[in-house]
Amino acid sequence: MSQELPVTSYALLGLLTFGDELTAYEIKQRADATLRFYWVSPATSQVYSELARLTEHAFVAATTRPDDGRDVTTYAITDEGRAALRVWMEETPTGFPVLKHPVLLRLLVGHVSDPARIEEMLEEYAGEARRARDELVGVRESLRGADSPGEAFHHPALVADWGLDYFADEARNAERTLARLRAEAGGSEGHEDRP
Amino acid sequence: MSQELPVTSYALLGLLTFGDELTAYEIKQRADATLRFYWVSPATSQVYSELARLTEHAFVAATTRPDDGRDVTTYAITDEGRAALRVWMEETPTGFPVLKHPVLLRLLVGHVSDPARIEEMLEEYAGEARRARDELVGVRESLRGADSPGEAFHHPALVADWGLDYFADEARNAERTLARLRAEAGGSEGHEDRP
DNA sequence: ACAGCCATGTAACTCGTTACATGATTAC
DNA sequence: GTAATCATGTAACGAGTTACATGGCTGT
Numbered sequence: 001m002s003q004e005l006p007v008t009s010y011a012l013l014g015l016l017t018f019g020d021e022l023t024a025y026e027i028k029q030r031a032d033a034t035l036r037f038y039w040v041s042p043a044t045s046q047v048y049s050e051l052a053r054l055t056e057h058a059f060v061a062a063t064t065r066p067d068d069g070r071d072v073t074t075y076a077i078t079d080e081g082r083a084a085l086r087v088w089m090e091e092t093p094t095g096f097p098v099l100k101h102p103v104l105l106r107l108l109v110g111h112v113s114d115p116a117r118i119e120e121m122l123e124e125y126a127g128e129a130r131r132a133r134d135e136l137v138g139v140r141e142s143l144r145g146a147d148s149p150g151e152a153f154h155h156p157a158l159v160a161d162w163g164l165d166y167f168a169d170e171a172r173n174a175e176r177t178l179a180r181l182r183a184e185a186g187g188s189e190g191h192e193d194r195p
Numbered sequence: 196m197s198q199e200l201p202v203t204s205y206a207l208l209g210l211l212t213f214g215d216e217l218t219a220y221e222i223k224q225r226a227d228a229t230l231r232f233y234w235v236s237p238a239t240s241q242v243y244s245e246l247a248r249l250t251e252h253a254f255v256a257a258t259t260r261p262d263d264g265r266d267v268t269t270y271a272i273t274d275e276g277r278a279a280l281r282v283w284m285e286e287t288p289t290g291f292p293v294l295k296h297p298v299l300l301r302l303l304v305g306h307v308s309d310p311a312r313i314e315e316m317l318e319e320y321a322g323e324a325r326r327a328r329d330e331l332v333g334v335r336e337s338l339r340g341a342d343s344p345g346e347a348f349h350h351p352a353l354v355a356d357w358g359l360d361y362f363a364d365e366a367r368n369a370e371r372t373l374a375r376l377r378a379e380a381g382g383s384e385g386h387e388d389r390p
Numbered sequence: 391a392c393a394g395c396c397a398t399g400t401a402a403c404t405c406g407t408t409a410c411a412t413g414a415t416t417a418c
Numbered sequence: 419g420t421a422a423t424c425a426t427g428t429a430a431c432g433a434g435t436t437a438c439a440t441g442g443c444t445g446t
Contacts, residue, residue, distance in 0.1 A: 006405065007297065014304035025425050038299040043407055048427060070414060072425070082307060089308040094297050094316055096323060097365075101292040102202065104233040104357060106284055109209035110350035112277060113284040121289055128291060149379040155305035158375065162299060162368045169364045170292075173357045180353065184344040201433065220397050238435055243399060265442060267397070396443075404435080415424070 005057070009050050010088050011039050013059055016077040017085070018152055021063070023074050024048050033139060034156065037132070037163050051075055059084050107177070119181055126174035133167035136160060200252070204245050205283050206234050208254055211272040212280065213347055216258070218269050219243050228334060229351065232327070232358050246270055254279050302372070314376055321369035328362035331355060 015030050016022065022030065028047045035041065042050070054060040059081030064073045077085075103125045110118045140160040147157035210225050211217065217225065223242045230236065237245070249255040254276030259268045272280075298320045305313045335355040342352035 007300070008405080011300055014300070014307075017304055017307050023425070024427090025423095034303070035300075038294050038296040040293065040295065040406085044425095045408090045427070045429095046406060049406095068415075070425080085304065085307055089301055089304070090312050094301060094320070096327075097294060097296040097298065098235065099233050099292060099294055100235065101233040102290045103292065104354050105202070105206055105209070105230075106289060107357075108229070108351055108354045109212055109280065109284070110353075111347075112209075112212055112280050117285050125289070132291075152306070156303055158305075158372055159299050159303045162302075162372060165364065165368055169360065173360055177353050177357060203433080218397070219399095220395095235434085239397095240399070240436090241434060244434095247399095263443070265397080391446100393446090394444085396441100398440085400437105400439080402435100402437085405433090407430100407432080409428105409430085411428080412426085413424100415422105417422075418420090 005053070005088075008040060008042055008046070009054060010085060011035055012042070012047065012050050013054060013077060013081055013085050016060060016075060017082070021074045021076040023072060024051055027051070027075070034159075037136060037139075038159065054081070057081075057084070103174070115181065115185060119178055122174045122178040122181070126171045126178065129167050129171040129174060133164060133171070136163050136167060140164065200248070200283075203235060203237055203241070204249060205280060206230055207237070207242065207245050208249060208272060208276055208280050211255060211270060212277065216269045216271040218267060219246055222246070222270070232331060233354070249276070252276075252279070298369070310376065310380060314373055317369045317373040317376070321366045321373065324362050324366040324369060328359060328366070331358050331362060335359065 012027060012031065015027055015035070024047050025044075028042070028044050031047070032041055051060065051062070055062050055075075057080075058078055060075045061078050062073050062075055064071050066072075103121060106113075106121060107118065140157065143153040143157045143160065146153040148154060207222060207226065210222055210230065219242050220239075223237070223239050226242070227236055246255065246257070250257050250270075252275075253273055255270045256273050257268050257270055259266050261267075298316060301308075301316060302313065335352065338348040338352045338355065341348040343349060
């Protein structure tokens with residue numbers, strides 16, 4: 001009954017399945033630390049509105065408690081929420097990944113731009129991919145101790161390992177393409193058939 | 196003057212830089228054949244509305260010509276369009292790729308689902324990634340003959356080669372993760388410390 | 391005769407973003 | 419005292435989607 005929620009809703013709901021109760025603010029942080037790499041980094045305002053919707057559906061329960069004078073609201077997943085997440089996982093089609101890759105988009109139309117600019121872009125991107133990988137290494141390390149089969153962070157660890165490979169592959173592809181472009185530029189100045 | 200267009204606009208504009216003049220319908224097909232893999236597959240209706248906007252900006256020129264009785268409109272990039280594309284390429288930040296990966300999202304919360312369902316999902320995805328790669332092989336083949344440095348499809352060929360690697364890596368990661376899950380399930384039934 | 395492709399749009403809607411606003415507590 | 423972080427939202431907007439509508443031409 002009702003798989004009519006956007007995927008991001010289920011994603012946020014999923015962040016609450018690790019045994020703790022979080023504020024919207026903390027959920028946003030958790031999303032930035034993990035979801036960001038392979039789904040999205042929802043805007044803070046969206047986190048609040050999705051939580052409001054999840055509360056309406058009774059998939060999460062909000063608890064408002066005074067904390068040092070001010071009121072703080074924490075959210076916990078409910079049994080209905082867990083059931084809904086399970087139904088979504090098992091009965092809705094997974095769908096194929098969507099990749100929005102501005103580097104590849106710009107490379108595609110590289111012939112309208114300065115070759116040096118394209119090379120610069122690839123170099124920058126290789127660096128960014130390596131930095132993203134380094135950040136993920138940090139995430140992966142933080143899972144150690146509870147990442148064995150059956151433990152709480154086993155699946156997140158599998159995801160992180162996949163991500164580590166992905167970013168390494170991206171950096172490698174950027175560097176390989178860069179090397180090809182440089183070899184061409186160096187091999188013959190401007191034109192082909194010049195001995 | 197005006198980099199205020201959405202990236203998809205420039206993407207469609209870029210599809211018109213390969214020396215031909217296309218109908219909206221054909222642009223949609225070209226997008227489905229190439230852009231789809233690393234940007235988006237815009238809805239047909241969006242192709243029409245983006246082309247209308249690009250025409251307003253004089254980045255493309257529409258030519259309506261009767262063809263077998265009915266009127267057919269083709270679009271060609273203008274000099275202004277080429278200049279705008281170049282400015283966009285060289286003066287706006289490229290941005291980091293956004294990956295919406297439903298397989299990784301579901302794997303992350305795998306502990307709320309049936310393990311068999313997760314394995315099934317990974318198996319399916321590995322197959323889909325291989326099929327996507329096969330389709331890209333077809334695209335890559337179609338570029339042969341004009342893919343050398345300096346030729347029209349050199350950059351698209353670089354992109355396609357990158358994509359071939361990407362999909363192979365995805366299939367490999369899916370299979371590796373699947374193998375890990377199966378090894379765990381087979382190695383010890385349910386719990387850990389049982390000899 | 392009918393399905394499928396070619397070709398062109400309009401209308402309604404939703405997801406998600408940016409900008410804005412507020413205020414309290416903590417660290418320097 | 420002032421900057422950063424914690425915490426919570428509202429409002430306006432834009433990109434992109436689905437659903438709908440139309441009609442001619444092409445192959446069987």
